[in-house]
Amino acid sequence: MADESAAQASSNDVGGIAADQLRSFIERIERLEEEKANIASDIKDVYAEAKSSGFDTKIMRQIIRIRKMEPHERAEQEELLDLYLSAVGY
Amino acid sequence: MADESAAQASSNDVGGIAADQLRSFIERIERLEEEKANIASDIKDVYAEAKSSGFDTKIMRQIIRIRKMEPHERAEQEELLDLYLSAVGY
Amino acid sequence: MADESAAQASSNDVGGIAADQLRSFIERIERLEEEKANIASDIKDVYAEAKSSGFDTKIMRQIIRIRKMEPHERAEQEELLDLYLSAVGY
Amino acid sequence: MADESAAQASSNDVGGIAADQLRSFIERIERLEEEKANIASDIKDVYAEAKSSGFDTKIMRQIIRIRKMEPHERAEQEELLDLYLSAVGY
DNA sequence: TTGGGTTACCACGACC
DNA sequence: GGTCGTGGTAACCCAA
Incomplete structure (x- = not known):
């Protein structure tokens, strides 16, 4: 894979791989x-x-989760829509 | 739902909770x-x-996992693992 | 965890585990x-x-995926709905 | 797009595709x-x-993975892994 | 035929 | 110990 015979001034070859x-x-x-x-x-x-501060973190997590998936x-x-159009050949 | 008592400039209370x-x-x-x-x-x-660059990422992940573990x-x-292996005949 | 001193007539204990x-x-x-x-x-x-048979399998996969997530x-x-009601204290 | 030629009792052609x-x-x-x-x-x-029953399922999964692999x-x-480990100084 | 990208599955770990 | 979310892995598809 690699050029095995190359000079390795800085790449410090170990068992054929560039250790550095x-x-x-x-x-x-x-x-x-x-x-x-x-x-x-x-x-x-x-x-x-x-x-x-008195908030229910479980509900907060749900809100965040749902806000994330709405888009x-x-x-x-x-x-x-596209899908069914395609399936039907349009 | 309704405006329970008064306008709250900054704390904007809704349903008893500080919505802001x-x-x-x-x-x-x-x-x-x-x-x-x-x-x-x-x-x-x-x-x-x-x-x-030619590295095997799966092995890299193993390395990182190992480095993260206590010895x-x-x-x-x-x-x-050895114990289970021998129990199973390896 | 397990009863270490139990008789092991048939369970073929190996290193403390029931190998069989x-x-x-x-x-x-x-x-x-x-x-x-x-x-x-x-x-x-x-x-x-x-x-x-001439169908586009990619579209088929999409259809199946979406049918699965509609419920x-x-x-x-x-x-x-429940969520926002809860968040607001109902 | 339209019914290309004739009514098809059983094949129910839609958009040029055999919907059934x-x-x-x-x-x-x-x-x-x-x-x-x-x-x-x-x-x-x-x-x-x-x-x-007291077994470690994570190890069991490893066993199964190993048994599935060619020697x-x-x-x-x-x-x-050893090579990479040594390259990284272990 | 193979390598890369994508997707879905599944396991793992974090958190409660 | 149970649940939830995230990440890893493996299958599958396409392109070269």
Whole structure:
């Protein structure tokens, strides 16, 4: 797959793979996942705050879920129409 | 449903609940979730880039999973797996 | 978790687990998965047949998908109503 | 677009497409998918039963995955994993 | 024939 | 321990 005989000044080949490059990818991902986890934690905090203000977080979650899917549903309606038209050859 | 008593400039009470406050919580969460989704998308991109550099993303995911685990956790899993494997004749 | 000191006439204990029982579970599952795979294959065949009769399988898949989710959507509408009522304290 | 030539008692032509035939295909598929879902549900039940007998279902799934793989396949994965791990410094 | 994109399924982990 | 949402995996389709 890779050019096995190339000089590896900086790429630090291990068993035929570019170890440095792999490590770099892995670290980038791990870093992004950390950020993601932080945001998830922030979200949790907001729910906690809302809860301590007397709101029902379960209902809040439902609202958010449904708000998220409403655009999809509208799209689906149009899709549905197109769909049956196509099925029938138009 | 009806205006229970008086106009409330800023707290906008509806059904006994501070609707404005609720809306604010919801919007904060939705915003955070959007950020989270963006990061998830970035992660996907990195995997795609790694893949097009010739790396096996499935293995990469394993690596990341392993690095995230406590060493003893990992050892326990292995042990249990071996046990079950031998129980099943491997 | 399990009664470690019990007599194991038939259960063939291996490293503290009931090997026979485990094997039995595994085999039941494998068998069911085989059946499932067969049905998946049948489905594939029907699509192939439909395709060779001139139908667009992509559209067929869409139709099936949407038929499957229509009941959900109706349920969602009711849920939505309840939801906003709850959010507002009713 | 219109009825191209003659009335078709049984084939019920719509838009140039044999609607009856399409419906039949769809229904066959939906039926098969229902069967498939039932089997999936059975599988779930077996896992639940195994769990309540004290087995670790996650490990069971691993076992089943391993048994499904060709030996050399499994070996390759392990090898690649080790390679990546060492590249990353483990 | 194969690789990449897409989709649906399923498992896993988080949260309650 | 149960539920819910998210992510990973595997199937399937098309294009090259």
